[in-house]
Amino acid sequence: MENAGRTQPVLTAQAAGLVGCRACGRVNPQRAKVCARCGGELCPNDPAALQRVWAWLAAGLIAYVPANIYPMLRTSTLGRTSENTLIGGVVELFSHGAYGVGLIVFVASIVIPVAKFIAIAYLAVSVRRPSVPGDHKRLVLFEVVEFIGRWSMIDVFVVAILSALVQLDFAASINPGAAAVSFALSVAFTMLAAQSFDPRLIWNANERVHA
Amino acid sequence: MTQPEPAEMKVSGPRPSMWRNLSLVWLVPVLALAVSLGVAWKAYRDRGVLINITFANAAGIVEGETTVRFRDVVVGHVENVGFGRDLSQVVVSARIDKEIAPYLDEDASFWVVRPEVSARGISGLSTVLSGVYIEGAWDQQAGTPRSEFEGADRPPLVQPGRAGRRITLRTDDGSMISEGAPVLYRGIEVGRLEQPRLTLTGSNIVVDAFIEAPHDRRINSATRFWDTSGFSVSIGAGGLSLDVDSLASLVAGGIEFDTIFDGGRPVSSGAVFDIYPDEATARRTAFARTLSGGVAVSVAFDESVAGLTNGAAVQYGGIRVGEVSSLNALVQNETGAPEVRLVANLLLDPVLLGLPAGAGEAEVLDFLEQAVANGLRARLAAAGLFSSDLIVELVSLEDAAPASFDRDAEPYPSLPSAPSDLPDFTATAEGVLERINELPVEELLDQAIRTMASIENLASDESTRKTPAAAVALLEETRALVADPAIQALPAELRAVIADLQATIAELREGRAMANLAEALDQVNAAASNIATASEDVPALIEEIRAVTAKVNSLEAEEMVRTANRLMNSFDALVGTEDARALPEALTGALGEVRTTLTDLRQGGLVENANATMASAREAAEAVAAATEGLPELSARLEQLVVQSEALIAAYGDSSDFNAETLDALREVKTAARAVSQLARLIERNPNSIVFGK
Numbered sequence: 001m002e003n004a005g006r007t008q009p010v011l012t013a014q015a016a017g018l019v020g021c022r023a024c025g026r027v028n029p030q031r032a033k034v035c036a037r038c039g040g041e042l043c044p045n046d047p048a049a050l051q052r053v054w055a056w057l058a059a060g061l062i063a064y065v066p067a068n069i070y071p072m073l074r075t076s077t078l079g080r081t082s083e084n085t086l087i088g089g090v091v092e093l094f095s096h097g098a099y100g101v102g103l104i105v106f107v108a109s110i111v112i113p114v115a116k117f118i119a120i121a122y123l124a125v126s127v128r129r130p131s132v133p134g135d136h137k138r139l140v141l142f143e144v145v146e147f148i149g150r151w152s153m154i155d156v157f158v159v160a161i162l163s164a165l166v167q168l169d170f171a172a173s174i175n176p177g178a179a180a181v182s183f184a185l186s187v188a189f190t191m192l193a194a195q196s197f198d199p200r201l202i203w204n205a206n207e208r209v210h211a
Numbered sequence: 212m213t214q215p216e217p218a219e220m221k222v223s224g225p226r227p228s229m230w231r232n233l234s235l236v237w238l239v240p241v242l243a244l245a246v247s248l249g250v251a252w253k254a255y256r257d258r259g260v261l262i263n264i265t266f267a268n269a270a271g272i273v274e275g276e277t278t279v280r281f282r283d284v285v286v287g288h289v290e291n292v293g294f295g296r297d298l299s300q301v302v303v304s305a306r307i308d309k310e311i312a313p314y315l316d317e318d319a320s321f322w323v324v325r326p327e328v329s330a331r332g333i334s335g336l337s338t339v340l341s342g343v344y345i346e347g348a349w350d351q352q353a354g355t356p357r358s359e360f361e362g363a364d365r366p367p368l369v370q371p372g373r374a375g376r377r378i379t380l381r382t383d384d385g386s387m388i389s390e391g392a393p394v395l396y397r398g399i400e401v402g403r404l405e406q407p408r409l410t411l412t413g414s415n416i417v418v419d420a421f422i423e424a425p426h427d428r429r430i431n432s433a434t435r436f437w438d439t440s441g442f443s444v445s446i447g448a449g450g451l452s453l454d455v456d457s458l459a460s461l462v463a464g465g466i467e468f469d470t471i472f473d474g475g476r477p478v479s480s481g482a483v484f485d486i487y488p489d490e491a492t493a494r495r496t497a498f499a500r501t502l503s504g505g506v507a508v509s510v511a512f513d514e515s516v517a518g519l520t521n522g523a524a525v526q527y528g529g530i531r532v533g534e535v536s537s538l539n540a541l542v543q544n545e546t547g548a549p550e551v552r553l554v555a556n557l558l559l560d561p562v563l564l565g566l567p568a569g570a571g572e573a574e575v576l577d578f579l580e581q582a583v584a585n586g587l588r589a590r591l592a593a594a595g596l597f598s599s600d601l602i603v604e605l606v607s608l609e610d611a612a613p614a615s616f617d618r619d620a621e622p623y624p625s626l627p628s629a630p631s632d633l634p635d636f637t638a639t640a641e642g643v644l645e646r647i648n649e650l651p652v653e654e655l656l657d658q659a660i661r662t663m664a665s666i667e668n669l670a671s672d673e674s675t676r677k678t679p680a681a682a683v684a685l686l687e688e689t690r691a692l693v694a695d696p697a698i699q700a701l702p703a704e705l706r707a708v709i710a711d712l713q714a715t716i717a718e719l720r721e722g723r724a725m726a727n728l729a730e731a732l733d734q735v736n737a738a739a740s741n742i743a744t745a746s747e748d749v750p751a752l753i754e755e756i757r758a759v760t761a762k763v764n765s766l767e768a769e770e771m772v773r774t775a776n777r778l779m780n781s782f783d784a785l786v787g788t789e790d791a792r793a794l795p796e797a798l799t800g801a802l803g804e805v806r807t808t809l810t811d812l813r814q815g816g817l818v819e820n821a822n823a824t825m826a827s828a829r830e831a832a833e834a835v836a837a838a839t840e841g842l843p844e845l846s847a848r849l850e851q852l853v854v855q856s857e858a859l860i861a862a863y864g865d866s867s868d869f870n871a872e873t874l875d876a877l878r879e880v881k882t883a884a885r886a887v888s889q890l891a892r893l894i895e896r897n898p899n900s901i902v903f904g905k
Contacts, residue, residue: 051234058240062247078340080276178250189239196236 022198052196053124060189061117063182071177073159078170083177086110086155109155109183112148116190119145120197127201135202142199149191156184259287260312261304264321264345266362269301271325271343279305279321279345286311289345303362305345316354320370321347322363329391375402376427378420378478380436380466382486385409385416387440392464394420395439401426404466417483420466430468433475435493436486440464445489469493495522495534505533505558506575509623510589510603511541514630516553518601519591525557526592527605533559535603556623557589557603576618579626582607583616588629604631757876 013020018027023040035042071083084092086109093102119141126138159180166174269292271277279287287307295302307315324346326335338344345362348370382388385407394402402422410417422430445452466486471494487493516538525533534557541554561575579587586607594600606629614627 049234052236055234055236055240059243062240062243066247066250080342082276185243189243 049196049198050124050127050201053120053193056189056193056196057117057120057124060113060186060193063186063189064113064117065182067179067182067186070179070182072155072179072183073162074175074177076173076175078172085179086183105155108152112152113186113190116145116149116152116194120190120193123197123202138202139199142194142197142202146191146194149187149194152187152190153184156180156187257309259306259308260315260356260358261290261306262287262312262315262358262360264303264305264360264362265295265300266303266323267300267364269303271323271338272301272303272345273342277303277342277344279307279347280324281311281347281349283346286347303345312356313353314349314351315347315356315358315360316349316352317357318354319347319349319357319360320363320367321345321360322366324366373421374424374427376422376424376430376480378422378430379481379483380404380418380420380486381483382416382418382438383414384488385418387438387464388416388418388466388486389464392440392466394422394436395465395467396426396429397469398467404464429470430482431470431475431477433472434468434470434478434484436466436468436484437490437493438464438486438488439467439490505560506572507536507556507558507623508576508579508626509554509556509620510626510628511543511552511554512591512628513552514591516555516591516601518594519555519603520600523594523600524602525559525589525605526602527564530563532563532605533557555603557626576616576624579624580616580618583614583627586611587626588614589626590629591631757879 017030019030019042020027021035021040024038026037068086071085074083090102090106159176162174163176274292277289278285287305289303289305291304293302323343324335325343326339388407390406392404393400402420405419407416407418523535524531535555536558537556541552543550543552566574588608588611590604591601592604594602617625
């Protein structure tokens with residue numbers, strides 16, 4: 001019990017020349033390419049896999065730019081057409097006094113995507129830096145990012161539902177703008193980036209330090 | 212003791228190169244970047260051209276929303292609405308699609324489309340809900356692009372780039388031509404008028420018109436334009452004519468055109484046409500053009516050509532064969548004294564004359580020459596019964612004075628004229644009118660009015676109304692009277708009475724009673740005056756006086772009057788007797804009897820006698836009146852006499868015998884005097900009573 005309170009130098013699967021399946025958890029020999037139980041592809045614990053995270057993250061960022069520049073919604077009311085971008089829509093909602101709705105839209109379409117970009121970039125950078133403490137906190141951060149990713153699609157859902165519902169010809173009609181596609185792509189790329197991040201890297205880095 | 216094993220060699224492969232290790236996933240962001248950049252670059256490349264349009268105001272224009280349209284297709288959006296440098300104008304910045312921009316050269320125009328209600332209809336209704344938009348118009352040729360434009364207040368009437376032809380119309384009255392008025396072809400709008408403007412000299416009004424394709428093909432040199440504004444009413448030889456065109460042209464005016472003869476030459480864009488006041492005029496003018504190939508001849512008229520105008524018809528056998536092209540006076544000096552003749556130049560259409568198509572001037576002149584030899588003459592005729600307009604008539608007169616067709620006359624071959632029968636008709640009509648005028652209609656009417664008035668008076672008179680009844684009654688009475696046997700004897704009786712009357716009057720006249728009486732009284736007077744001196748003669752005098760008095764008393768005037776009175780009474784009674792009234796009445800019989808009686812009467816000389824009698828009676832009455840004039844004098848004298856007598860008697864004392872007798876005498880004298888006085892009063896009161904007894 002003398003070791004309590006400090007991290008024991010435990011034998012990791014990697015050290016034992018094994019690799020765990022990310023799907024079913026079975027430990028396979030390091031040379032195996034496919035899990036012996038579930039048949040899932042076994043990805044070697046390779047820091048080079050971080051490339052995929054960065055690639056997806058870059059794609060998400062690139063897609064996020066037009067999502068903010070182009071209009072999200074095109075609303076036609078009695079022949080008058082107006083287009084709103086994400087920020088423009090938020091500003092308009094605030095100016096109309098709809099602070100609650102405005103806040104939700106602002107958080108969902110601006111705060112969360114930007115926070116995800118930052119969080120994923122931080123995680124990807126931190127695994128390269130062995131001195132960064134708080135492995136557990138970073139794992140929680142990763143899980144939050146992965147969990148919240150699907151909710152980022154809420155904006156796209158709103159646009160899709162409105163476009164489908166409000167088609168009253170001349171009286172009123174709502175059509176998705178170019179930004180809707182960009183935004184959906186951005187969210188999808190971000191989710192893929194989170195998916196590509198291998199949380200084992202978080203503590204693998206420490207092992208390298210201790211070893 | 213285990214040998215320390217050498218540390219396990221850590222074998223690691225050569226570090227793979229970065230590029231070797233590069234994941235394929237990197238293709239995704241690269242692709243995304245490429246797409247984004249591509250989209251951005253395309254957006255930038257396709258970004259439209261910013262143009263500035265200035266308007267007087269920006270009513271309804273909203274930044275970012277208002278569109279710019281060309282043929283109702285959105286070609287741009289308004290990006291900014293601001294002011295010009297001195298706030299005098301609104302500058303609307305609009306981004307126009309790149310493909311359109313090259314066409315925005317100097318002929319491009321922009322205007323704001325708003326709801327508009329005008330005489331020509333309602334437009335821009337869609338903008339009520341969707342808001343205004345800016346409409347642009349330009350032609351199909353790309354020119355030097357411009358970025359500054361001046362917006363128009365209203366749509367240009369003719370939008371650039373529309374197929375059609377622009378022509379210029381000329382008129383001298385612009386009151387019925389307004390901008391935007393329709394140009395009609397057989398009632399269908401095929402174009403519009405632009406803003407009318409005065410020419411530099413101010414003598415004409417010029418207005419551009421745009422005729423849309425394909426109707427512009429109908430414009431050629433044979434086209435005539437006329438005003439269809441409002442409505443026109445004309446009364447002419449052809450009767451009453453009322454022309455009303457479409458409601459729009461009634462309000463805004465309008466021009467109609469038609470190609471009214473064949474063979475017009477094509478005209479270029481910008482050709483000038485005249486606007487004629489009405490269709491008839493326009494068509495008439497076209498006739499002259501038809502006759503551009505016509506043959507000109509001249510006719511000299513000896514009579515007035517008042518009423519003959521340029522364009523008046525030339526008729527041959529009732530068919531129009533040409534028209535008067537000009538009228539002028541020509542001084543001829545044939546007989547030494549200058550003589551003014553009025554010359555009408557005619558244009559004759561060979562085809563209308565019945566000559567084969569393509570007949571030239573020579574054929575026409577040949578024909579005319581022959582026709583003149585056969586008696587063809589030109590003469591004036593009235594265009595209509597009530598019209599003072601004249602036409603020229605070509606007639607064949609059998610008894611025409613010999614004349615020839617002067618082919619070589621200047622300026623045109625001369626056609627002989629014949630005196631028209633026009634003045635005769637006019638003269639006859641004038642004569643009739645004059646006679647009618649001279650009829651004493653007014654006097655006749657006056658007389659008629661007077662006659663009617665008197666007839667009315669007569670008819671409305673009470674006595675007239677009673678006349679029939681009275682006449683019947685009179686006739687009945689007369690008949691009764693006449694039928695009475697007594698009346699048969701009446702003439703004789705009357706005659707006797709009149710004879711008596713005459714005798715009486717004659718007696719009266721002969722007797723000179725009054726004169727005698729006066730004389731006697733004079734004598735009495737004289738005697739009385741002598742009594743004072745010779746009283747011994749008094750008794751004798753008294754006797755004389757008594758005798759005189761008695762004589763006066765026996766004058767029997769009263770008796771005569773009473774007799775006449777009785778006569779009249781009996782006449783009355785006779786007429787009023789029951790018998791007379793009860794006699795049967797039969798108008799015809801009565802009339803017959805009356806007639807016979809009257810005849811009898813006339814034969815019997817009764818009327819003459821009665822007339823004579825009446826005349827005598829009148830004479831007698833006059834005599835009586837003359838006599839009675841003396842009566843007051845007589846009574847005055849008698850009274851004077853009595854007074855003198857009394858004075859005389861008073862001188863003789865009361866109780867003497869003489870006195871008593873004298874008193875008696877005097878009393879008698881007094882009675883006589885009273886009687887005379889009575890008579891005089893009676894006569895005075897009613898002089899006729901002595902005749903009629905009443």
